[in-house]
Amino acid sequence: MSSHLHARLLAFALILLGMGIFLHKSVQNDYPIVPDQTRTIWNLEVYIEFAAGNRPVRVETYLPARSDVRDVVDEQFYSGPFGLRIVQEGVEGNRKAIWTYRYPDGPKVLRYRTTMMEENRSTPLPDSLQSEGRPADLPFQSNLQRQAFIVWISTIRRQSADNESLVELTLQEIFSPTLSDELAALIRPLPGSLGRLELARTVLESQGVPARIANGVYLDDARRRAEIVSWLEYRVDGRDRRYFPNGNPSKFFPIWYGLGEIVEAVGASEMSTQISLQPSRYAASTIARSQVDDGNFVLRMFSFDALPLTTQLVYRVLLTIPVGILLLVFLRQFIGLQTLGTFMPVLIGIAFRETALLTGLILFSILIALGLAMRFYLEKLKLLLVPRLAVVLIFIVLSMAAITILMSDGEQRIGLSISLFPMVILTMTIERMSIVWEEYSGSEAIKQGLGSLAVASITYLAMSNRYVEYLMFNFPELLLVIMGLCLLMGRYMGMRLSELRRFRELIGIKDEAEFPFKDKAE
Amino acid sequence: MILGNPFKLRRNGVMGLNERNLRLVAELNPRGLMRLVNDKTITKRLAIEAGIPNPELIGLVSNPYDMRRLDQMLERPNGVAIKPANGSQGNGIMIITGPMKGGYKLANGRRVVFEDVRFHVMNILSGMYSLGGLPDTALIEERVRFAGVFDEISFKGVPDVRIIVLKGVPILAMLRLPTADSDGKANLHKGGVGVGVDLVTGVTQLGMQYDQLVDFHPDTANELSGLQTPYWEDMLIMAAQAYDVTSLGFLGADIVIDVDKGPLLLELNGRPGIAIQIANRFGLRAHVEPVLAADTSKMDAKARIAFGKDIYRLIHEGQAAA
Known part of the structure; x- marks a missing residue:
């Protein structure tokens, strides 16, 4: 192999490797490539206050769910004397904190804090969102309900062209202010919009469109008391969609999925649950770097964070x-x-x-x-x-x-x-x-x-x-790119700019006099 | 015109420093052999062994002990040249033309005392002129008394002939003339005039100074072209032989003409400059390519010179016909 080719191959290998790691970090891990880029982090606090009357108490709270697109780090629990267990349930990644105590007395406070990144409509849904719908297995009690459902869905099917329009029609019908009688009969008596959401979910699942009910908070402002809202998340033809029956938030954060209540308690009275939100701005690189701990090998290997500050x-x-x-x-x-x-x-x-x-x-x-x-x-x-x-x-x-x-x-x-x-x-x-x-x-x-x-x-x-x-x-991996560039320059054989000036007299030699000293040579 | 058009320069076969370094120096001059030309004491020994004439060595000063004999070494009626063994680009060379009123007369006419010469040698020894500041040796040589052939187109100092030898084949030559600007030195960096020399006949052509084309010597105003270089064939043989003793594929041989001894090999250069292109008003590449493509290992010095002349003739007459 000629040294020229050798140097070039090595240079391109180095540049590719360096750029590869660089792109992996900046694109895959959202590592910002310019300084001072800030991102909002939300501090979420769940504050539970109740009175206990000297009998065993069990308080369950949903914690922000984990999934393959989201990781929850930096959680703090204020449990007082209570025993704390964290359980994971279901494919949705729902997590629950279970506080228990046998003989509590008087007013008690439990708190949970975490920080989280906001999500928006383009945040991808996890791969675990899969359709499990079997059209035959409809969750309706009576035959009447089942028949009403079949009649209604076949109408919708006729009116729609594809899955997307079917979903749109379904949601439009279910969430229209005036409900048709057969639909009204299908809605389960659940608080708020949950009944309609659950029906929509059932319909979508029955048509092979994976869907789930997300419960969480809208992130528009700092709030002492944030309201729990529910919405529908579904994937139609490979596209991630969300449907918000209440409001039209630009940023939100789902905490758990399904029909559960955020807090369920046994043995407690005068329950009051308060969810507060507090935004704070951080340098985006700090956030990206905090993810280094999560075992991302590439990030950790090319990072100086483990070194002392000096x-x-x-x-x-x-x-x-x-x-x-x-x-x-x-x-x-x-x-x-x-x-x-x-x-x-x-x-x-x-x-x-x-x-x-x-x-x-x-x-x-x-x-x-x-x-x-x-x-x-x-x-x-x-x-x-x-x-x-x-x-x-x-x-x-x-x-x-x-x-x-x-x-x-x-x-x-x-x-x-x-x-x-x-x-x-x-x-x-x-x-x-x-x-x-x-x-x-x-x-x-x-x-x-x-x-x-x-x-x-x-x-x-x-x-x-x-x-x-x-x-x-x-991005110290850029050193490899610089090294590669230097290798390439090391094989540069062309003129230097200064030589263009130095040899400027030699430009015309071929054009004007073919051989400048022809006469004298003979 | 401030800048030359790079495409035209390329078409005309002009070679830049980058290309010289990569294609000629790095490819043809193994680093381990560069010592042979970088250290003038070795070059000298090799030249003596091969019978290439060169200025007589009076003595070496490589430590303070040798320094005691320095005054004896300077006792030459015709003067001496003091050179750092590992100097480059003519730096650190002191030419004494002879004794002068208890001191010495330098080539530029200044008078110095022994103490000044001693200090200069000391500076050489401590590595002031050597690459990387390594301790060095000073050579004391017989001063070359230049034959008056080029007096018409020289201003003080000693003109020399630079012949570029590629794989043993002389390909281009130029005459380097001292000027008032260059302080008696024939160094082109310092303002010397470079004059192209016809490789076949040894007749001078037009010249250059400070990268500009000149037809007349700036100090004497005499025409540069049309002078016959004496001993031309001998010079070509010396240059071609330099390849045999050093095995360096890309060499610049610097030759001067002594009034008594004829041509003498002054030094060899493993990184000859590319200004010779301007002096010859021709790009290097056309001369380089045929030699690079040929196998010169079986040829002796005479055959290589003939080959070099053929190439030169072909290129320049082809040009004339075109």
Whole structure:
């Protein structure tokens, strides 16, 4: 395999892998790709108050159901002396908290808290929503009811073209303010709209359309007392639908499914149940990261959350450096910029993080100028190379100290930001510049110095960009992409932009004079 | 015109640095062999063994002990050249043309005292001019006294001939002339003039300076073209032999002409520059492709030179006919 093909394959493999993980995280796990994206989280609290009269009490409450599209984390129970059991029931994923106590006395309070993400009409329904309808097995007591049902449904069937229109017609009929007699006979006496919902569910199931009754809350505002509402969730021709008989909410949260009551109690009196909702806004990345605990291997593997905070802060900076390097490679291989030292501009760019751009540029120029002056003076003393470098370095530290002291008096914060300015890099830069100065010319040295500063500024702007920092820290797999890009650039054989200028005279050679020195060669 | 059209440059076979690095340097010059040309002491030894003429070595200074003999080494009536063994692009080279009032006279006419020379050698030893700042050795060589052939088109200093040798085949050549800008050095980076040389005849063509085409020497105002390079066949043989002793597939051989000794191999370069394209006013690629495609391993130096000339003739006469 040629090295060219080899490098390309490796590069594409790296880029694919990196982008794959990146897309998996951002699309599959809803990991936001820009910083400061916030999402609303709702705090749901169920508050149950009752009086107990010294006899065994059993209180059952529905908890938010789990399913393959939803996970409930961060639950808290305030049980007091009560024993608590959590049971899971049915394919719907309904969960119940069962509090029990043998001899309670006086007023008692039980509380349940959780946080949850809002759902809306496009939230998918779980795969567990399957039709179990067997048209023969109708849940009606009397023959009369059954016959009424059959007559009614066959009319609807005749009037509809497909499942979708059948469902629409059914719901329209069942929830119309004026009910036909045969329909009225079919509705079970249940509170609120539950009777009609249950009939609709039965009809849909009997026609092979999976449906279920969801009970939950609408999320439109913070509420001290949220009302439990019920609606119908069904899947027709593979599309997830919801039908809300009461209101038209944009956001909601189903807690449990079926016909049960939210709280059922035995042995308690003066029951009062209160459901409160409180929205709070969080950085979306925080939420996504909290899901890391759920054992998502890909998320956990490429995440720094397990590290101590100080280490995380270091990586926040470290991970942006490859972006600067990528830029540098581009500027050198494609643009053809000349810099002092290979990676020196990137190191200066990192130093600018401490000082901010303008201050950094000023400081850098002052220190280089001072250092160069010192270096030229030392040239007269004829010192050996390493001691001379040492003297320049110490001089740089002295100059930095002087600047700090001078600047700390005023309003300027220049002096304080200097701390980590890399003096070794400065010293090497001064040495290189002075050699260029001697061997070529002062203007060449200044040109290269300015070029390095320009590259340093560009890389600094890229590395300190909020979006870059956020992306690299939260998606370190992008390093693979950067690596792949560098591999690709490593096999770039075309002209650099600077060479287009350098060889501009060679453009016309074929067009004007076929062979420029033909006459003289003969 | 600020920028050249990349498509036209490509069609004209102009090669960029990226392509040179990947296709020629990386492919043909194994890293382990680069030492042979990077270290001038090794190059010199190889050249002596193979009988390629080169400036006489007076001595090496590789530690402070050797330094004691430095003043003796400088005692040459014709002057000496002091070079860092691992220097690049002509950096760190000091040319002493002879003694001058208790000190030494440099090529650019300045007078220096022994202490200045000692300091320069010390800087070389501590690695100021070597790649990565590694400790280095200083070579003290007999100064080449340039034969006056190109005096008309030189300004001080020593002109040299650069021949590009690909897989042992000389493919392009140029004459590098010092100018006032280049401070007596024939280095194109420093403002020297590059003049294309007809590979077949050794006659100079038109030139370039600072990447611009020039037809006259900027300091002497004499026409660059039409001069015959003496010892041309000898130079081609020296360049072709350089491949035999180094096995480097992409070489730049720098040759100077001494007034007494004739052509001398000054140094070899494993990463020869691509400005030679401008000097020759022709892209490298046309010259490179036929050699890359051919098998030169069975040819001796003479056969390779003939091959190189054939290619040159074919390309340039084909151009003329077109």
